[in-house]
Amino acid sequence: MSQDETHTIDIIGKPSRHKIQEKIVTYFMLLCSSVAILTTIGILASLTFETFAFFQKVSFLDFLFGLEWSPQTALRSDQVGSSGSFGAVPLITGTLLISAIAMFFATPLGLLSAIYLAEYASKNVRAVVKPLLELLAGIPTVVYGFFAALIIAPFLRGGGENVGLVISSESALAAGLTMGVMIIPLISSLSDDVINAVPQSLRDASYGLGATQTETIKEVILPAAIPGIAGSLLLATSRAIGETMIVVMAAGLAANLTANPFEAVTTVTVQIVTLLTGDQEFESAKTLSAFALGFFLFIITLCLNIVALKIVDHYKEQYD
Amino acid sequence: MNSVVMPNELGTTDYQTELIAGKSIIQARDVDVFYGDKQALFGMELDIYENSVTSLIGPSGCGKSTLLRCFNRMNDVISTCRVTGSIELDSQDIHAPEVDVVALRQKVGMVFQKPNPFPKSIYDNIAYGPRIHNMTPSKVELDEVVEKSLKRAGLWEEAKDRLDKPGTGLSGGQQQRLCIARAIAVEPKVILMDEPCSALDPIATAKIEELIDELRQRFTIIIVTHSMQQAARISQHTAFFHMGYLVEFGETGDIFSAPKDERTQNYITGRIG
Numbered sequence: 259m260s261q262d263e264t265h266t267i268d269i270i271g272k273p274s275r276h277k278i279q280e281k282i283v284t285y286f287m288l289l290c291s292s293v294a295i296l297t298t299i300g301i302l303a304s305l306t307f308e309t310f311a312f313f314q315k316v317s318f319l320d321f322l323f324g325l326e327w328s329p330q331t332a333l334r335s336d337q338v339g340s341s342g343s344f345g346a347v348p349l350i351t352g353t354l355l356i357s358a359i360a361m362f363f364a365t366p367l368g369l370l371s372a373i374y375l376a377e378y379a380s381k382n383v384r385a386v387v388k389p390l391l392e393l394l395a396g397i398p399t400v401v402y403g404f405f406a407a408l409i410i411a412p413f414l415r416g417g418g419e420n421v422g423l424v425i426s427s428e429s430a431l432a433a434g435l436t437m438g439v440m441i442i443p444l445i446s447s448l449s450d451d452v453i454n455a456v457p458q459s460l461r462d463a464s465y466g467l468g469a470t471q472t473e474t475i476k477e478v479i480l481p482a483a484i485p486g487i488a489g490s491l492l493l494a495t496s497r498a499i500g501e502t503m504i505v506v507m508a509a510g511l512a513a514n515l516t517a518n519p520f521e522a523v524t525t526v527t528v529q530i531v532t533l534l535t536g537d538q539e540f541e542s543a544k545t546l547s548a549f550a551l552g553f554f555l556f557i558i559t560l561c562l563n564i565v566a567l568k569i570v571d572h573y574k575e576q577y578d
Numbered sequence: 579m580n581s582v583v584m585p586n587e588l589g590t591t592d593y594q595t596e597l598i599a600g601k602s603i604i605q606a607r608d609v610d611v612f613y614g615d616k617q618a619l620f621g622m623e624l625d626i627y628e629n630s631v632t633s634l635i636g637p638s639g640c641g642k643s644t645l646l647r648c649f650n651r652m653n654d655v656i657s658t659c660r661v662t663g664s665i666e667l668d669s670q671d672i673h674a675p676e677v678d679v680v681a682l683r684q685k686v687g688m689v690f691q692k693p694n695p696f697p698k699s700i701y702d703n704i705a706y707g708p709r710i711h712n713m714t715p716s717k718v719e720l721d722e723v724v725e726k727s728l729k730r731a732g733l734w735e736e737a738k739d740r741l742d743k744p745g746t747g748l749s750g751g752q753q754q755r756l757c758i759a760r761a762i763a764v765e766p767k768v769i770l771m772d773e774p775c776s777a778l779d780p781i782a783t784a785k786i787e788e789l790i791d792e793l794r795q796r797f798t799i800i801i802v803t804h805s806m807q808q809a810a811r812i813s814q815h816t817a818f819f820h821m822g823y824l825v826e827f828g829e830t831g832d833i834f835s836a837p838k839d840e841r842t843q844n845y846i847t848g849r850i851g
């Protein structure tokens with residue numbers, strides 16, 4: 259067949275124009291997405307760099323296993339006495355204590371409301387409650403911080419006094435409970451999605467065998483949804499660990515090494531804030547320690563998020 | 579065979595067949611079903627005969643599944659669905675207040691269009707029903723029920739070495755037989771099957787059809803199917819539906835060889851549907 263033979267069906271088109279258009283669109287989109295990616299890489303790089311600088315001054319083991327946190331280094335070289343100690347353990351335990359209180363409080367409430375919403379609530383109730391819960395997630399955390407410092411903490415302290423408990427005005431309990439309220443919508447909304455993703459055919463199978471609604475939820479729906487629920491709890495934990503404003507306002511600055519929820523504790527995020535606010539000498543170990551803490555926090559939440567998302571994704575695939 | 583010809587609202591006719599051999603176990607009388615304001619079934623009058631296979635046929639959307647789901651009150655699960663009229667199982671009205679749907683569904687089991695094993699082991703899939711109904715106090719008895727059900731469903735040879743493996747790991751046809759085993763493990767009287775072979779290949783379908791024929795000895799089976807050949811092969815009675823009305827009911831042989839209604843004739847010869 260020769261080239262210039264005329265065809266009745268024309269499929270040749272004008273390649274040049276279409277190809278250029280496609281290319282422009284593709285590169286433009288690539289550019290847009292690389293802004294976010296490059297920024298992330300930049301942040302990570304500076305974080306890593308400063309963290310290395312910090313570990314030139316303070317040993318890695320002292321940081322990771324040291325039991326005392328008091329980052330006051332000498333401001334002038336001739337000053338004596340305060341050389342600073344950078345043991346992160348009290349910060350880590352403080353963070354874990356508060357996160358644990360938050361999860362302990364939020365897990366049952368979040369899960370039960372998810373089960374209620376997904377399985378029991380009528381359409382009308384669902385239409386009201388779900389947006390309300392999601393509204394809760396949209397409240398700025400500084401407002402929760404307020405709430406913790408001005409209402410929860412005094413309330414706990416007053417209540418404690420009445421029953422003979424000493425609860426300091428800044429306590430892990432106040433911060434943990436408020437943070438719990440903050441993450442309830444996160445847990446309930448994610449778990450609600452997971453429960454809804456359990457196929458209707460499994461419910462039908464169970465009802466068809468004569469199971470009651472409670473039996474169906476307990477024996478079929480929850481077991482099928484457990485991996486996804488675990489994923490949503492991990493995401494919530496990672497959120498709690500990274501939360502700052504509430505703890506700044508409610509938990510205090512005292513780096514106490516304690517498991518007592520009635521005492522003031524401090525967290526990794528709070529210390530980063532206090533280290534970097536105000537006038538700081540950039541090269542000092544004190545300032546650099548903030549980067550080390552940030553790096554540490556980043557690694558932990560990154561791991562938690564990756565594991566959680568893996569679990570949730572895997573779970574979703576299972577039923578597609 | 580005598581038939582009573584009754585005019586209905588559309589001016590067409592319903593054929594009701596009397597005196598079909600065998601004992602009637604379910605009687606539906608004047609059953610209307612609504613989804614919200616929309617009526618899906620109109621004045622359904624139907625008898626289901628014991629230890630026989632009854633197939634429900636008709637074009638898509640004519641209400642076959644809706645009727646099937648009436649028999650074990652699965653329509654209760656759909657909030658918009660409302661059923662009126664009377665359905666009697668062994669001379670008891672299944673909508674009577676003293677009826678427990680849990681007990682009803684134990685007696686009237688169901689197999690669905692798509693195989694839907696629980697994401698549990700093969701053993702636990704079968705044991706699910708007996709456990710919730712407290713039918714088997716001891717592990718030994720439960721083991722026996724599991725084995726007996728799998729044998730009756732023709733799955734024992736294939737499954738006996740992997741009882742602790744997930745039921746979802748079986749092939750489609752095996753999964754459907756697992757679902758049948760799961761349904762018969764609670765000793766039902768009636769088994770409802772909604773297009774149980776539509777997701778299966780011809781070989782798996784043949785196995786299920788063979789199984790249905792065996793199960794007829796112990797159970798009464800009502801099956802929805804889109805395959806005329808299947809209805810002709812496995813059922814003793816056939817009901818043809820059209821747009822929410824029962825058009826014709828009778829012995830399968832009669833329906834396929836000498837349909838009385840023109841719509842039935844058109845449907846089975848492939849002209850509507």
Ligand SMILES: Nc1ncnc2c1ncn2[C@@H]1O[C@H](COP(=O)(O)OP(=O)(O)OP(=O)(O)O)[C@@H](O)[C@H]1O
Pocket residue numbers: 613618636637638639640641642643644645656658
């Ligand atoms: N859950 C529901 N909500 C509202 N309407 C429904 C619902 N289920 C079925 N219907 C309607 O009721 C009518 C009968 O539906 P049904 O599922 O019983 O038909 P069918 O004969 O089983 O069809 P098919 O052969 O396609 O399975 C249809 O018009 C359908 O749209």
Ligand SMILES: [Mg+2]
Pocket residue numbers: 642643644772802
């Ligand atoms: Mg159907």
